Amino acid sequence: VSEPAISLKASGRGRRRLFANRVAEGAAIGAAGAAILVLAVVIWSVGSRGIGALNVDFFTKGPALFGESGGGIAPAIVGTIMLVLIATLIALPIGVLTALFVSEFAPPSFARQVRLWLDVLNGFPSIVIGIFVFTICVKQALPVLGIGHHQSAIAGSVGLAVIMLPLVARSTMEVLALVPNHLREASLALGVSKWQTVLRVVLPTSIGGILTGTTLAVARAAGETAPLLFTCSIAGQIVDWNPTHSVQSIPLTIFLYSESADPNLHEQAWAAAFILILFVLVTSLTSRLLLERSRKKMGLSR
Amino acid sequence: MLARVEAASIPQPSADLPRTRRRGDRIGDGLLYGLTAVAAIASVVVVFAIIWRVFDGAWPAIKEYGLSFVWHSEWNAPLSQFGAREFIIGTVVTSFGAMVLAAPLSIAIALFLSELAPPSVRAPIGTLIDMLAAVPSVVIGLWGIYVLAPFNANHVQPAIHAVLGWLPIFGGDPHTESTVFSAIIVLTIMTIPITTSICRELFLGVPSELEEGSIGLGATRWEMVKTVTVPSVRGGVVAAIVLGLGRALGEAIAVTQVIGNFIPLSRTLFAPGDTIASRVANQYQGAISDIQISALIYLALILLVISFVTNLTAQRIVKRFEAQRTGRA
Numbered sequence: 001v002s003e004p005a006i007s008l009k010a011s012g013r014g015r016r017r018l019f020a021n022r023v024a025e026g027a028a029i030g031a032a033g034a035a036i037l038v039l040a041v042v043i044w045s046v047g048s049r050g051i052g053a054l055n056v057d058f059f060t061k062g063p064a065l066f067g068e069s070g071g072g073i074a075p076a077i078v079g080t081i082m083l084v085l086i087a088t089l090i091a092l093p094i095g096v097l098t099a100l101f102v103s104e105f106a107p108p109s110f111a112r113q114v115r116l117w118l119d120v121l122n123g124f125p126s127i128v129i130g131i132f133v134f135t136i137c138v139k140q141a142l143p144v145l146g147i148g149h150h151q152s153a154i155a156g157s158v159g160l161a162v163i164m165l166p167l168v169a170r171s172t173m174e175v176l177a178l179v180p181n182h183l184r185e186a187s188l189a190l191g192v193s194k195w196q197t198v199l200r201v202v203l204p205t206s207i208g209g210i211l212t213g214t215t216l217a218v219a220r221a222a223g224e225t226a227p228l229l230f231t232c233s234i235a236g237q238i239v240d241w242n243p244t245h246s247v248q249s250i251p252l253t254i255f256l257y258s259e260s261a262d263p264n265l266h267e268q269a270w271a272a273a274f275i276l277i278l279f280v281l282v283t284s285l286t287s288r289l290l291l292e293r294s295r296k297k298m299g300l301s302r
Numbered sequence: 303m304l305a306r307v308e309a310a311s312i313p314q315p316s317a318d319l320p321r322t323r324r325r326g327d328r329i330g331d332g333l334l335y336g337l338t339a340v341a342a343i344a345s346v347v348v349v350f351a352i353i354w355r356v357f358d359g360a361w362p363a364i365k366e367y368g369l370s371f372v373w374h375s376e377w378n379a380p381l382s383q384f385g386a387r388e389f390i391i392g393t394v395v396t397s398f399g400a401m402v403l404a405a406p407l408s409i410a411i412a413l414f415l416s417e418l419a420p421p422s423v424r425a426p427i428g429t430l431i432d433m434l435a436a437v438p439s440v441v442i443g444l445w446g447i448y449v450l451a452p453f454n455a456n457h458v459q460p461a462i463h464a465v466l467g468w469l470p471i472f473g474g475d476p477h478t479e480s481t482v483f484s485a486i487i488v489l490t491i492m493t494i495p496i497t498t499s500i501c502r503e504l505f506l507g508v509p510s511e512l513e514e515g516s517i518g519l520g521a522t523r524w525e526m527v528k529t530v531t532v533p534s535v536r537g538g539v540v541a542a543i544v545l546g547l548g549r550a551l552g553e554a555i556a557v558t559q560v561i562g563n564f565i566p567l568s569r570t571l572f573a574p575g576d577t578i579a580s581r582v583a584n585q586y587q588g589a590i591s592d593i594q595i596s597a598l599i600y601l602a603l604i605l606l607v608i609s610f611v612t613n614l615t616a617q618r619i620v621k622r623f624e625a626q627r628t629g630r631a
Binding site for chain 2: 038093101110131193195196
């Protein structure tokens with residue numbers, strides 16, 4: 001076996017280029033590692049500080065008096081459930097119908113416009129959405145709903161619904177776009193009318209994806225604080241199921257407790273943050289996985 | 303079998319076929335079309351309703367202070383003197399600071415996810431970074447106050463001060479806890495996932511023939527990224543950064559928790575400050591007069607205009623790249 005005529009080892013300029021490549025790759029890995037480290041540190045900080053304050057009282061009792069230890073965030077849990085529930089009842093039908101119009105009925109130019117404005121709405125700062133709802137639901141009276149001139153859970157829910165609407169609509173559009181066209185054509189070819197095709201073929205095929213998209217929006221809405229500041233922040237200390245009253249909510253409780261001077265409330269804030277982060281991460285993670293799976297399934301059947 | 307069917311037995315399409323469509327179907331079609339159209343129009347109307355209502359709410363303050371509100375620096379509620387200058391500067395400084403840190407990091411992470419990482423870890427790591435975006439801002443803020451800000455005050459800020467303290471922006475007392483610097487870090491953490499996920503899509507959309515071509519010509523992976531991958535989607539990367547900037551501009555809660563809510567701003571980043579969104583959030587129950595509420599809404603209007611313009615521009619650019627990509631596929 002003879003020696004190769006030229007050396008295959010890099011030298012000089014070649015070595016510098018390989019070195020630069022190595023450095024760049026290292027930087028990219030480092031950046032990704034740093035981002036994951038931050039996520040881990042945030043979750044660990046919240047978990048390690050929050051878990052100590054978790055007990056039955058935390059879920060079933062109202063806040064303790066100032067200076068006393070113990071107490072819980074039951075009113076805030078109930079409030080967040082109600083706020084998110086009403087917001088979903090508003091945003092889900094409007095979002096899904098909007099998506100149906102865009103992907104089943106609308107001329108392409110109009111569909112593009114709707115998509116664009118939904119993206120713009122998604123980019124609006126949530127604090128501005130809070131101000132908007134404040135001007136329509138709190139600053140003036142809406143006698144029909146029994147709200148107005150004061151904060152209420154309905155006002156807060158409207159704010160959350162505005163946050164959810166573009167998320168629900170856009171994710172539904174994506175799912176509808178995955179429904180194979182031959183299903184629609186087959187249905188129409190059998191003489192089924194358009195509306196029955198949409199309701200009996202298109203919607204049932206995509207319902208899983210629509211619901212997971214909605215779950216993602218719910219996870220987002222459950223953690224929003226800014227839209228509630230002006231619309232649903234001054235509330236009593238008891239569990240309240242009346243949507244025309246202002247109610248407590250988990251994000252706002254964290255926000256208020258984090259700025260208080262009482263160390264007991266700090267502990268409660270961490271515990272509430274732990275509950276919130278757990279709920280948000282678990283729901284968004286599972287719905288993401290489900291979405292991925294249904295996307296793959298639909299992709300295969302195409 | 304089909305061939306044996308006699309022609310006569312096949313029902314002839316009758317001239318009045320349209321009338322055989324059941325009435326229920328016509329009503330159903332119309333109803334569903336109408337219902338979905340109303341919903342779609344409502345969704346678009348919300349955008350304009352927000353602009354109109356915020357403008358309307360700000361109108362008393364606009365009448366009172368005019369455009370000079372934008373460059374007036376006082377914010378004195380008892381004297382009803384309101385100006386937005388400090389908050390605008392604070393917003394610009396924090397957002398651009400966050401962008402300076404987040405842009406290179408996001409591009410690096412996106413390159414890692416699209417070019418470097420072995421396929422089996424791409425999806426999990428991408429999901430983890432997306433999870434960072436799912437953490438509610440109030441939780442990031444809580445963490446910011448009690449973990450990040452003390453860490454910055456004790457370690458990061460003194461270290462930077464020791465090296466770059468001769469620059470005015472890193473001057474002052476580096477042991478301050480509520481600082482513009484901490485706000486910048488918080489915003490960086492919150493914008494990275496957004497910019498990263500858009501950049502990743504862009505990089506994945508670069509035709510592999512181009513990338514393989516440059517590798518085939520002897521380029522290293524870094525040279526391929528530098529000369530082919532990034533340049534071919536440069537505009538899109540800029541748009542992705544601007545979309546991240548839009549998020550940073552509008553973030554209220556986490557910023558108000560760590561920044562200290564103080565004006566006038568000082569020259570150094572190691573001092574408390576304030577931003578438009580943070581001021582609006584911070585004053586939610588402290589308004590003492592109608593004109594103060596209106597001035598707050600005026601602030602929100604300025605924020606709305608800024609984020610509207612940045613978003614619309616970035617959105618259009620990203621769309622162009624998406625169209626290009628799907629056009630090729």
